[in-house]
Amino acid sequence: MTAELLRFLSLQDYNTRVVLAGACAFGAAAGLIGTFLLLRKRALLGDTLGHSTLPGVAAAFLIAYALGAAGKSLPWLLAGAAISGAAGMVSVLMIRRFSRIKDDAALAIVLSVFFGFGVTLVTAVQQLPGGNAAGLDHFIYGKTASMTAADAWFILCMSVVVAALCAGLFKEFTLLCFDEGFAGAGGWPVRLLDGILMALVVLVTVVGLQAVGLLLVVALLVIPPAAARFWSDRLEVMAIVATAIGCLSAGAGVAASAIFARLPAGAIIVLCAAFLFSLSMVLGAQRGILLRCWHERSATRRLRCEHLLRAVYECLESGPATAAALRHKRPWKPGDLEREISRSINAGLLTPGGGGALQLTGTGRLEARRLVRNHRLWELYLLHHADVAPARVDRDADLIEHVLDPGLVDGLEAILDNERRAAFVPEDPEK
């Protein structure tokens, strides 16, 4: 196995070099263009497009046969695929335009109807003399490992075109993805831009189908961008990460299939991409699950601490802050109150006083006063300026007290007159 690894790493085999270059270039191009597709919420368009090329390929073969030409000429079949793919895409847009049918349904309709018609034509092609050898299904389910140098050059050229157009029209595509209406109102040619983007998708799909097969096209258009989404909220970063993930999984897959001879390259590439996706989903620096769990956890902790401080302050206004009195203040989950009390004592916000009652320390008092102040100011505001019923203001204020910033608090003070406030709202702890 080490021998095979070395052999792969030193790129001795001509075939390995070709497949590696072709697959990596395709992975990068698909990842890049897939990013825009994902953000336009058309992630599965590649699937529909790929399936809808079948009738074009079969029809091209039939027409070539009728004209007496050799049906297997590659550019001819590719042209058929591109025309039929574009027709599929136009059909999706037409269904959207002329009916109230949703996007996903339009995609599914076009996929199944075009593919069904394609299957019909293929069964006719197979009955023609020489039709079986045409390998039309090989055209659709192309094999990555048997890629030729011509295929690889073709893919490289395609990737350069895709990368150049995406870089040149980056600002326009961004606008298209995030605010189509605004782009139209701003005078951008939205239809034309959309057309260019979709034409690039057709290009990637048709070139990819022939070289690496339908599965890999669909997978590399969807998985790397979806994985990249976990890493950044910025489009340029996301596009670069998606390109890298597409390229990396293609390279890793080709390596694995070169080292373990029995593994089909296409399937391994998809599984590598899926592995990178799950990794990103857990570890992602922007939307990863671990990160989000951490944020949620610290936020709940802060909220619980603030709730406790306010409850203690309010208890102390009328009597001792015993555990029973605190429990009466708000619905605590079992165990939460005790845990939070000991945590706050450790943090130096509370001290245990006599008879099981709690006292606020200096810092605890300031913090508690700030919270109560926010809460009551907001209650007053809701009562006098927003006409909210008195029974509801406590709950609304409960939600907002944690996020009121000092500027807003000053504003609230300014609009609520002093007499109403004096008896009820504690003084500013800063003064």
Place this chain on the structure above:
Amino acid sequence: MMAWSEIDTWIVVTGALISMACAIPGVFLLLNRQSMLGDAISHAVLPGLAAGFLISGSRDPLPMFVGASLAGLLTGLITEWIHRRGRVDADASLGVVFCSLFALGLILIRHAADRVDLDPGCVLYGSIETAVVDTGWMPGIAQLSGGMFLANLLLAILLFKELRIAAFDPALSTAMGISAHAMKQGLTIITAITTVVAFESVGSILVIAMLIVPGATALVMSHRLAHALALSLLFAALAAAIGHVAAISIVPQALARLTGFPGLGAVSSAGMMAASAGLLFVTVLVCGRLAGLRAIIRPEPDPQAGTALEVKASSRG
């Protein structure tokens, strides 16, 4: 001219029954915006089929069926999980899941094929023409699809109110004690089972098309769910009949004329059934638009408006 035999009748009957069995969950898939689920499941069941085969060590259909159904169910569950926990768009997470499962299936099949001849093509794509050849009073496949259709119909009738409210107002339905999430999962299970049963016998393309196209055609025509369900059944059966007739008569003749090769026989019936479903959809859509246009250009005299005018005129006079 075409030669019609008993087998042709059974192909149409089986095709119609399968199509109608698919059309019922299909309408609800459309309403739930899960249209691509059929396509996804028909790819994602591959590892289930392969695992069933590897575990049982035989081509016995039962373990493969169980494996496939489990894989179909798993597709729905993982997709939902990625969509909720990872906040990935529903269609993108579906794409991630079914591509990965299909790739896994390919590797498993490759592994299984070392031991015995197992062709992914023959596992994935049954064909309706060969399925009905075994004759008794009724071919086994026709009985199976009939059973599937009746089961789905019964479920849809029994759970009609629940399915309707869960599809149109998930929040209200959950608040009323009918968990929209559970209904969605149930729908996924039904879809998975229907898909597996159907495509092991008649091929996946018919299933993917019939899950969505008749339902979409019906929803273009009708705004009432019960009407839409009935219409979708009608369109499904109609598409099956038109498709088979076209596959054995019109299409081969046209293609024979185009290519100048006279020996061209019947083409794939399942493919043509899917294509005719699409044809029906386009026809309905175009007719609907034309009717709408006519209503704009030449509005029908509204009896109410007429009386109002007369009243106005008489009061003025």
